[in-house]
Amino acid sequence: MSVVFKKTRGLTDTPLSYCPGCTHGIIHRLVAECLDELGILDQTIAIASVGCSVMSYEYFNCDSIQAGHGRAPAVATGAKRVHPDKIVFTYQGDGDLASIGTAEIVHAAHRGENITVIFVNNAIYGMTGGQMAPTTLVNQVTTTSPFGRDVSLQGEPIRMSELISTIPGASYVERVMAADPISVRKAKAAIKKGFERQMNKGGFSMIEILSSCNIGWGKNPSDSLKYIKNEMAAYFPLGVYKDKEKPV
Amino acid sequence: MKGRVTFAEDTCKGCGLCVEFCPKHILTLDTTRINSIGYNPAYCLDQENCIACAFCALMCPDSVITVERIDV
Amino acid sequence: MSKVLMKGNEAIAKAAIYAGCKAYFGYPITPQNEITEYMAKYMALSKGVFVQAESEIAAINMVYGAAGAGVRTMTSSSSPGIALKQEGISYCAGAELPAVIVSVSRGGPGLGNILPAQSDYNQATRGGGNGDYKVFVLSPNGVQEATDMVRHAFYLADKYRNPVMVLADGMIGQMMEPVELNIEPLETIEKPWAADGNLERGYRNIINSLYLNSKPLEEHNHVLNAKYLEWEANEVMVDYYQCEDATVLLVAYGTPSRIVKSAVNKLRAEGIKAGLLRPKTLYPFPSKEISALCPQVEFVLSAELSMGQMVQDVRLAVNGQVPVYFYGRTGGVVFEDKEIVDAVKSHLGGVK
Numbered sequence: 001m002s003v004v005f006k007k008t009r010g011l012t013d014t015p016l017s018y019c020p021g022c023t024h025g026i027i028h029r030l031v032a033e034c035l036d037e038l039g040i041l042d043q044t045i046a047i048a049s050v051g052c053s054v055m056s057y058e059y060f061n062c063d064s065i066q067a068g069h070g071r072a073p074a075v076a077t078g079a080k081r082v083h084p085d086k087i088v089f090t091y092q093g094d095g096d097l098a099s100i101g102t103a104e105i106v107h108a109a110h111r112g113e114n115i116t117v118i119f120v121n122n123a124i125y126g127m128t129g130g131q132m133a134p135t136t137l138v139n140q141v142t143t144t145s146p147f148g149r150d151v152s153l154q155g156e157p158i159r160m161s162e163l164i165s166t167i168p169g170a171s172y173v174e175r176v177m178a179a180d181p182i183s184v185r186k187a188k189a190a191i192k193k194g195f196e197r198q199m200n201k202g203g204f205s206m207i208e209i210l211s212s213c214n215i216g217w218g219k220n221p222s223d224s225l226k227y228i229k230n231e232m233a234a235y236f237p238l239g240v241y242k243d244k245e246k247p248v
Numbered sequence: 249m250k251g252r253v254t255f256a257e258d259t260c261k262g263c264g265l266c267v268e269f270c271p272k273h274i275l276t277l278d279t280t281r282i283n284s285i286g287y288n289p290a291y292c293l294d295q296e297n298c299i300a301c302a303f304c305a306l307m308c309p310d311s312v313i314t315v316e317r318i319d320v
Numbered sequence: 321m322s323k324v325l326m327k328g329n330e331a332i333a334k335a336a337i338y339a340g341c342k343a344y345f346g347y348p349i350t351p352q353n354e355i356t357e358y359m360a361k362y363m364a365l366s367k368g369v370f371v372q373a374e375s376e377i378a379a380i381n382m383v384y385g386a387a388g389a390g391v392r393t394m395t396s397s398s399s400p401g402i403a404l405k406q407e408g409i410s411y412c413a414g415a416e417l418p419a420v421i422v423s424v425s426r427g428g429p430g431l432g433n434i435l436p437a438q439s440d441y442n443q444a445t446r447g448g449g450n451g452d453y454k455v456f457v458l459s460p461n462g463v464q465e466a467t468d469m470v471r472h473a474f475y476l477a478d479k480y481r482n483p484v485m486v487l488a489d490g491m492i493g494q495m496m497e498p499v500e501l502n503i504e505p506l507e508t509i510e511k512p513w514a515a516d517g518n519l520e521r522g523y524r525n526i527i528n529s530l531y532l533n534s535k536p537l538e539e540h541n542h543v544l545n546a547k548y549l550e551w552e553a554n555e556v557m558v559d560y561y562q563c564e565d566a567t568v569l570l571v572a573y574g575t576p577s578r579i580v581k582s583a584v585n586k587l588r589a590e591g592i593k594a595g596l597l598r599p600k601t602l603y604p605f606p607s608k609e610i611s612a613l614c615p616q617v618e619f620v621l622s623a624e625l626s627m628g629q630m631v632q633d634v635r636l637a638v639n640g641q642v643p644v645y646f647y648g649r650t651g652g653v654v655f656e657d658k659e660i661v662d663a664v665k666s667h668l669g670g671v672k
Contacts, residue, residue, distance in 0.1 A: 001318055004251070005302040007311035016310055020287065021263030025309020042519035045389060048528075057526045063515035065388040066528040068411055071381040074373065078385025078393070079515075081369040082343050086389075086517035104381070107374035181269055181303040221263045 010036040014058045021221025023178045023211040023228075024052060027120055028059055030178075030188040031091065034195050035062065044087040045079050047072045049101075051093035052126040060091075070101025073108035076115045087198055089116040095125045098134040098160050105164065109204045112169030112246065116194040117206040119160065122213040123232060130216035134158045137235055142216070157235060161208045165241035171203030173242040177210035179229040183238075202245040210236055250318040251300025253292050260312045262287035266304035272297045275304060326499045328463045328492040329354030332422055335467035336394055337362055339474040339506040341420070343369035343393040345382035347401060350434040351490040352424035355396040376401035380408030380421075387417040388527035390514025392474060396422035398490075399440050400431065403448060409483050410449025413544065414529025416513075418477035421455070421485045422470065424493040427652045435652025436490035438574055441629035444487045445603040452541050454548045456484040456555070457602040459573045463497035469600075471502055476555070478509050480547050487602060489625070491575045491654070548604070557600035558609050562588065566595025568664055569613050571634050572623040573599045576654065580623050583660035594664060602630070607637035614641035619667055621645045623660055625653075643667070 010032025018024045035041040044062040048054060050069035057064035067075040072090035080088040097105050097119050108115065124142055125131040132142040132149060135157045139148040149157075165173040172194060176187040187209050194205035210232045212224035219227060253275075260283060267275045267290060274294040283289040290312070292298065305313040326334070333355045336344070344359040356372065363370035369386070373379035379395045386393040397405065402423045412419045425440040427433040444457045456476050460466035466488050473484040515525040531537035561581055563569070568587070572580040577598045587594040597613065599606050610620070619642050622631035631646040638644050647663040649655045 001252070001316045003314065004300050004317050005305040005313070005315040007256075007314070011311060015259050015285075018309060020261035020309075021265055022309055025311075026307065029309070029311055043517045045515055045517040047385070054530065055532075057528060061524065062519065063517050063524055064526045064528075065385060065515050066415070066526070066530055067384070068381065068407055071377070071384075071408070074378040074381035075385035075388070077371060077373075077378075078343070078345065078382035078387075079389040080385075081371060081382075082386045082391040082393070083389050083516055088517075103374050104378055107378065111371070181306045184306050221265050222268050225265070 008033045008036050010041050010061050011059055012061045016059060017055065018052060019215050021214050021224065023122070024120060026178050026184060027118065027209055027211065028056065030184070030191050031118055032060060034188065034192045038192065038195055038199065040087045040195065040199065044089070045083070047076045047079070047088065047090040049090060049092040049096040051096050053091055053093060053120070054127065056091050070096050070099070070104055072096065073101065073104040073113070073117065077108055077113050080113060080115050084114070087195065089118060091118045092120065094121045094123065094133045094135045098158050106167065109164050109167045109170040109206070112171070112203045114198055114201055114203055116198050118191065119206055119208040120211045121208050121236070122211040123157070124213045124216040126213045126216050137231060159236060161206070161241045164206055169204055170206065170242050171244055171246050172197045172205035174240045175208040175210070175236060175238050177228050177233055177238060179210070179225045197245065200245070251298035252295060252316045252318060253298055253304060254314045255289065255291055256312050257289045258284045259310050260287060260289040261285070261310060262289060263309065265307040266290050266313060269303045269307045271301060271303060272299060274298060323498040323500045325496050326463060327354060327496050328466055328488065328494060329424065330358045331463050331467050331499045331501070332470050332488070333358035333362065335470040335501055336420070337366055337368070338501060338503050339471040340392050340508060341368065341394050341474065342391050343386045345371050345373050345379040345393070345395050347373050347376045347379050347397065349398045349401045351426060351493045352396050352398050354493070355422065376404040377408065380405040383419050384408055384412055384417060387412065387419045388415065388515050390511040390516045392418070392478070394420035394422065396424065398424050398426050399428050399443070402440065402443060406448035409447065409455060410451055410453055411529055412483045413453035413455065414451060415527050416481040417483070417527065418481055419483040420470070420473045420477050421483060423485055423487050425487060425489045427650065433652050434490065436575070436625065436654065437650055437652060438489060438576065438625040439627065439629065439650055440487065441602065441624070441626060444485050453544060454603055456480070456482060456551060457487055458484065459487045459600065459602050460492060461575055461577050461598065463492060463495065464499050466492050467499055467501055471506060474506055482547060489574055552604040555601060556604045556606050556609070558606040559598040559600055561596040561598065563595035563597060563613060565593055566613070567593045567616065567618055568595070569617045569620045570594060570596045570623060570660070571599070571610065571620060571630070572596060573602060573630065576623060576625050579655060579657050580660055582657040586657055586661050587664055592664065592668070605633045605637070607633070610634060610637040611639065611641070614638055617642055619643040619645060621647060621664060621667065623655065624648045626650050
């Protein structure tokens with residue numbers, strides 16, 4: 001008998017508090033597996049953000065610093081600048097990264113901070129009860145867009161991978177999704193690449209992962225994943241938006 | 249090649265993603281009972297037909313499943 | 321080291337580097353820019369970290385990250401920028417992180433102006449961040465003391481794992497005075513709690529201010545409060561000038577206290593026995609020290625460059641023993657000693 005798959009040591013024994021079928025669970029696992037497989041788990045500082053994943057420090061089996069809402073890239077900058085040989089990553093949702101934290105993510109990329117950003121985009125504010133996010137799709141109903149997102153009042157959803165990729169300091173930006181086994185495998189490869197980029201001191205990387213919110217969207221886990229594949233990926237195209245390893 | 253899947257039953261939240269993505273359709277939720285955290289846990293109906301693809305484990309958000317390959 | 325003439329802001333920055341500050345994060349704002357500029361040059365030369373952040377909010381969060389990772393760090397700003405940092409300061413206090421924040425205060429509210437003022441007393445001592453927390457606040461009366469207090473701030477921050485503020489004003493920031501810097505390296509302390517990514521220590525470190533359940537958060541607040549009680553018992557610093565036989569007590573802090581000192585001299589020359597109590601720590605406030613002088617004085621006058629902020633703490637300390645009066649100028653206007661003399665005289669001989 002050989003083990004093909006078992007729970008990674010990159011995750012603690014604490015059971016995850018996410019909703020049944022939430023893609024946060026999958027993505028946490030992918031990040032933890034990458035850290036373990038790359039042999040960097042014991043030199044990592046995880047920067048937790050604010051959203052459903054606020055308690056990610058309970059789950060990643062490494063040192064962690066909890067940041068205020070949107071501030072994770074600044075906190076990561078502080079930690080990475082004073083410990084350049086450690087691995088520092090942020091794990092942020094769409095409210096955290098694309099709303100209150102827009103200045104921080106843009107400027108961390110702009111300065112070319114040698115960190116890895118895991119951006120979990122599920123087009124809604126899950127933790128606070130399902131409000132509209134900057135990435136909420138047009139016509140999507142949320143608790144603060146009860147008649148559907150209205151472009152004339154609320155603008156169109158913001159495409160962060162595209163935006164960040166225009167910044168010279170960004171080294172690697174890719175958008176993936178966690179919608180089925182193949183896309184989950186591809187997401188893991190992208191996350192791994194983001195950490196390898198940091199290990200090689202190649203600069204700033206951000207991996208945006210299209211994700212689900214079963215409760216916020218009012219769908220069961222299976223339908224949520226179909227929504228990612230069919231609706232979200234149509235507006236947020238998957239792919240590599242920037243890949244330019246900065247000269248060491 | 250055959251495979252074996254084991255479930256850490258009391259961390260399963262009955263989300264059903266493993267059931268959906270198993271290409272051999274050998275997983276299901278046990279609707280006759282609930283586990284200690286209050287969900288219908290997933291389990292394998294037909295171990296014989298497991299191919300150790302680990303799609304179930306790939307999709308499980310809670311790392312419930314361990315997958316082994318039986319070397320023949 | 322011999323005395324040299326230095327601009328306040330630069331002296332503050334240099335003192336911080338001698339005190340072992342290894343990372344500076346800041347943002348330009350008048351009248352403190354020389355601190356940021358000095359750090360930009362000398363942090364690089366001393367192999368430290370310098371980042372001009374995208375905002376004061378980002379800067380305090382970078383401080384939070386560096387402090388959480390166990391490194392001696394600071395930021396500096398002025399009144400409106402300190403307003404932006406309040407969230408980050410609350411997080412530092414809640415997560416028990418050592419951090420030094422230098423505020424070179426200016427006129428307010430809002431954009432105000434860039435001239436010196438003392439209208440941030442409440443901002444510094446009460447804090448605009450959420451929750452029960454305190455920042456240790458030191459307030460220097462000139463460039464020399466500013467450098468000594470910056471060094472003391474790093475010591476206190478590490479000792480108590482708390483943010484410490486050095487509340488200066490635009491005058492200190494911009495003027496040049498003779499300074500003798502303490503160049504002895506400030507002792508470093510072990511930080512076994514730091515999240516510095518060294519898992520060989522055998523356990524994970526988490527820097528956090530979130531306590532989801534009520535009992536743990538209450539207990540945590542008691543832990544924090546115990547520090548503040550210890551400060552009140554052991555860390556108060558105060559300066560007395562001519563208080564032994566004073567019959568009128570003046571309370572003033574920062575650079576304006578030097579003008580009040582001159583007023584005390586003028587009053588004494590006219591036969592009025594005035595004395596000056598100068599708080600050097602604004603929090604912990606020298607309440608006991610002020611209260612102890614009340615039996616011998618006719619009244620207490622708080623003189624500030626504000627509309628009256630420290631006077632509230634003076635009133636609490638005096639606790640009704642004698643009348644408490646206030647004299648202030650603000651908006652960048654600095655009172656002259658003659659104004660203080662006149663104010664004291666106007667209150668002599670009864671309540672006005």
